Amino acid sequence: MALPYIHYPSNPIAKPPCGMKDARMFGFFLAGCEQKMQHFVDTTLNSIDSSPYFFKVLGSSPLLSFTDITRIASLQAPFSEYGWMQETDIIIWLPVVKQAKGDDRALHLYWFPAFICVNNINALINGREIWGYNKYLCRYSMPENKQANSDFSLQLETFQPFHPNTQMAWHELLRVRRVDDNDNWLSEAYETTKEIAELLSQGAQGAHLSKELIKQLLGGVTHPYLDQILFKQCPDGMAQNSLYSAVLHSPSTINAIHEVGLLEGEYEVDIRHLDAFPLQQLFGIATGKQWARLPYYVNMDFEQAGARVIVEQGYV
Numbered sequence: 001m002a003l004p005y006i007h008y009p010s011n012p013i014a015k016p017p018c019g020m021k022d023a024r025m026f027g028f029f030l031a032g033c034e035q036k037m038q039h040f041v042d043t044t045l046n047s048i049d050s051s052p053y054f055f056k057v058l059g060s061s062p063l064l065s066f067t068d069i070t071r072i073a074s075l076q077a078p079f080s081e082y083g084w085m086q087e088t089d090i091i092i093w094l095p096v097v098k099q100a101k102g103d104d105r106a107l108h109l110y111w112f113p114a115f116i117c118v119n120n121i122n123a124l125i126n127g128r129e130i131w132g133y134n135k136y137l138c139r140y141s142m143p144e145n146k147q148a149n150s151d152f153s154l155q156l157e158t159f160q161p162f163h164p165n166t167q168m169a170w171h172e173l174l175r176v177r178r179v180d181d182n183d184n185w186l187s188e189a190y191e192t193t194k195e196i197a198e199l200l201s202q203g204a205q206g207a208h209l210s211k212e213l214i215k216q217l218l219g220g221v222t223h224p225y226l227d228q229i230l231f232k233q234c235p236d237g238m239a240q241n242s243l244y245s246a247v248l249h250s251p252s253t254i255n256a257i258h259e260v261g262l263l264e265g266e267y268e269v270d271i272r273h274l275d276a277f278p279l280q281q282l283f284g285i286a287t288g289k290q291w292a293r294l295p296y297y298v299n300m301d302f303e304q305a306g307a308r309v310i311v312e313q314g315y316v
Contacts, residue, residue, distance in 0.1 A: 012125050014079040016306035022070035022258075024299050026142065026152065027063055028176060028267055028292035033284020034060040037094050040114060040282055044231040045096065045247050051311040054099045055229070055247075056106075061293065062114075062283050063093040064176075064269070066142045066152050072123075075303065090117040090140055090154050092283065096229055098310075105208045110229035110249070114283070117154060131250055131307045132232025139170060146263060146297040152176035158276040173274055176292065179266045224254040230307055246312035256301040263295040 007013065037057045045055040066088070073084035092115040097106035117138035118124050127133035139155040153175045159166045230248040235241070270289050271279055279285040 012122050013129055014074040014082070014126060015076040016130060016304060017075050018072055018304045019075045020069045020072050020302050020304065022299065023067055023302060024070075024145075025065055025067040025297070026146070026263070027065045027294075027296045027298075028269060029061045029063055029294050030269060030285055030292060031290055032060050032062045036282065036284035037062065041094065041096060041112065044114075045112065045229065047231075048245055048247060048311050048313045050313055051247065052101060053247075053311065054101050055096050055110075055112075056099055058095040058097060058109075060284065062285065063091075063095075063111075064174075064292075065089070065091050065093065066140070066176075067091070068142060085120060085122060087123045088119045088140060088142070089123075090138060091115065092279075092285075094283070098229075107212050108227070110227045112229050115277075115279075117156065132230045132246070132248060134231075146261075149178055151178075156274065156277060158274055160274050160276070162275040171272070171274055173272055173277055173279070175270045177268045177270070178263075179268055181266045224257070226252040226254070228252060229310070232307070244312070244314050247310045248307035249310050250307040251305050252302050253305065254300050254302045258299040258301075260298040260300075261296065263297055267292040267295045
């Protein structure tokens with residue numbers, strides 16, 4: 001029998017859904033490694049033995065996003081009466097499809113926020129406790145608008161390198177820099193078309209569409225949304241066993257799109273190695289510099305629903 005969750009004074013947990021206003025998202029597709037991305041999914045989404053499903057990554061291009069949300073608040077009383085806050089998310093997303101074990105048809109498309117950094121402690125606590133987001137507190141920089149030419153950057157407080165004598169400090173994990181390429185519109189159109197074709201080709205390889213997935217994709221045209229898939233676990237007091245593990249689903253429903261488009265120029269992404277956050281080991285995102293593909297910008301309002309269980313397992 002499930003026990004009710006106790007909302008006591010000073011507990012920062014607020015009930016979903018949450019409303020997000022004026023969310024400015026910048027996105028960059030990166031070069032990763034499909035095998036390493038799949039290994040990460042296998043150790044998280046595919047780790048529950050009783051699950052009737054298998055989750056498979058699509059392609060080898062994780063998405064890096066910087067999203068500045070001007071106003072976020074719970075839409076559930078009484079928490080909706082408390083106030084609102086600003087939040088910035090920096091996320092590495094993996095595209096994932098759900099398959100029934102023994103059947104290679106793709107039943108549903110999800111985006112897995114495999115790595116998240118936020119600037120707000122309340123966002124971190126709520127995200128980890130309710131949804132199971134793999135969130136860390138960060139420092140960051142990003143442009144105020146899509147015309148600005150300032151850098152994107154992400155810093156984390158961590159041990160670098162791992163060593164008994166290392167004191168925790170702030171270290172930069174990545175930086176994104178805009179480079180004007182002076183291409184004419186024809187060259188820009190060709191490059192954009194080529195990048196879209198490459199990403200679609202990656203996603204199509206090894207994915208056999210089902211009528212359920214086709215219905216999902218067509219429905220997203222008239223009612224835009226993004227389906228997130230999440231891995232949630234609660235460790236015991238010795239951090240040895242998981243008292244509870246679950247794969248969860250949480251849709252983001254887009255209520256309004258104020259502006260959307262591709263970013264001008266080229267964007268150079270510089271990945272640093274941090275022992276605690278080895279992006280090359282986790283997702284195959286190589287240390288060093290690479291060019292982002294299909295850089296885009298969108299300004300939107302959306303709602304983040306609560307998380308529903310796809311499969312779960314408890315420990316006795």
